[in-house]
Amino acid sequence: MRLALAQLNPLVGDLAGNGELILAASRQAASQGADLMLTPELSLWGYPPRDLLLRPSLIAKQGAVLNQLAASLAQELPQLAVLVGMAEPSGAAPLPNLFNAVALVEAGSWRVVARKRLLPTYDVFDEQRYFCAATGPSVLELERGGRTWRLGLTICEDLWVEEELQGHRLAGADPVAELLSSRIDLLLNLSASPFGQAKVALRQSLARRAASRLACPVVYVNQVGGNDELVFDGASFVMDASGGVDAGSGVVAGIAVVSQLASCKEQVSCWEVNGAGPAASLQVASLPTENEQLFRALVLGVADYARKCGFSSALLGLSGGIDSALVAVIAAAALGGERVQALMMPSPWSSDGSLRDAQALAGRLGLGSRTAEIAALMASFDTTLTPVLAGPPSGLSAENLQSRIRGTLLMAVANQQGQLLLSTGNKSELAVGYCTLYGDMNGGLAVIGDLYKSSVFELCAWLDSAAAGPCRRELGLPGDGELVGRTIREKPPSAELRPDQLDSDSLPDYAVLDPILKAYIEDLASTEQLIASGTPAELAERVMQLLRRAEFKRRQAPPLLKIGGRAFGSGWRMPIAAR
Structure with missing residues (x-):
């Protein structure tokens, strides 16, 4: 089976335009012989759609756009199936009344095949404002290449379950562990993960751990592009567990990135797996240095x-x-x-x-x-x-x-x-x-x-x-x-x-000031902790006072481009009148 990873740059809220974007990517995927194309999380909406999700007219329009996409694919590309990120009405009366979901579009119709389990509400994320959490794992069976493929489906945060790698994790289910008994052939993760320094390596570490636990390849497709303060870097990849399982340790050997898409560029690239041995990569891009x-x-x-x-x-x-x-x-x-x-x-x-x-x-x-x-x-x-x-x-x-x-x-x-x-x-x-x-x-x-x-x-x-x-x-x-x-x-x-x-007339030298600011802002350190770690008390208190004031x-500042761990803006929600 040949999978296409569609690293797309949607415009938030432009359902019709994003549907056309997905259709154009589908044509590229089909020209490369793809059987199934993956698009990012909420690809029909663009991430994050925020309070646009509360508009009933847009939820209704989503269904019409999916119907049109299904009809166009059936007419032009009947051999191709596409996984599309969407917002599925839950049928519940109170808010939140949507699922962060994935639809399979094929054969002139569409159906929901996955729902997100872990809904982030930290940093810039606020998904529990809009979405309900799914209650079980998602496995899609797909007939391709003369066999039935069992595909485990996860959405972004569902892969972020390794606290020792991340430093934290959401309370709740472990969507990767829940797929162990399903004996899946592939784990697919549809993401909208914003850029952060050293984040590419962390995503790949999480995928490597999932590939080892499930003894199967992990296919990770990420959104690309800037949406307000957030920049999505793409850098989608395939982590292949082609080495098999070591009988003595039970650990999967030979786990490596075998297909790597570009950073910060739209791209559609294919990867092929035959189910009997190592998979074939059609495109491997080298990732730039951290400064680049x-x-x-x-x-x-x-x-x-x-x-x-x-x-x-x-x-x-x-x-x-x-x-x-x-x-x-x-x-x-x-x-x-x-x-x-x-x-x-x-x-x-x-x-x-x-x-x-x-x-x-x-x-x-x-x-x-x-x-x-x-x-x-x-x-x-x-x-x-x-x-x-x-x-x-x-x-x-x-x-x-x-x-x-x-x-x-x-x-x-x-x-x-x-x-x-x-x-x-x-x-x-x-x-x-x-x-x-x-x-x-x-x-x-x-x-x-x-x-x-x-x-x-x-x-x-x-x-x-x-x-x-x-x-x-x-x-x-x-x-x-x-x-x-x-x-x-x-x-x-x-x-x-x-x-x-x-500047040094009013502020400490930046070589002194910046580490203190990073401790206060990124690590949420207290003044007492900074003093205990060697920062002069007068300096620590002065910087904290400046930060508060x-x-x-x-x-009242303009939106800024978030590139670090904790940025001022939607991920920094401090009161003004406070002590």
């Missing part, structure tokens, strides 16, 4: 956010600092340099070097660039506010005014030109409130809002290295020489809001 995976995920997130929200071009403020430089590179790779405009807004405190660096970077990336001096605007604000404040604005108020002037200019240009405004702040700044509401926080998307400052430096160093050349060329960036530039990478971080200002700012 991270960069590609950010590029994909920007490209899809713009495309799916109806923007064809973007705008950003380019200061000559490393954060805006990285965002500019990502935007150029995502949209093309000719579709990205940089606005430089020097104040009397901006250094000549920063302006030169910004202009040089815009030239390397092929960005359109304009300059708007803000000295006159600063003076007019001083004149207007002097009688109100009994003197001109000073200190932090004056510094924030510069940021808000720039933010207003950026919003005006983006509004006039129909551009997506990209915010350029990083996670370290957002964590401690080193950012200005209605100023540098303005924008429709915070591109690197989940990237700590130290990670910004690391990613920029990689981008400027020879190792990034092939990736840069593939994404339409200059392939040779420095891209961000040494002068940008090596200058001390500064917002240049007053003479000789440095900035909560109201984060609540």
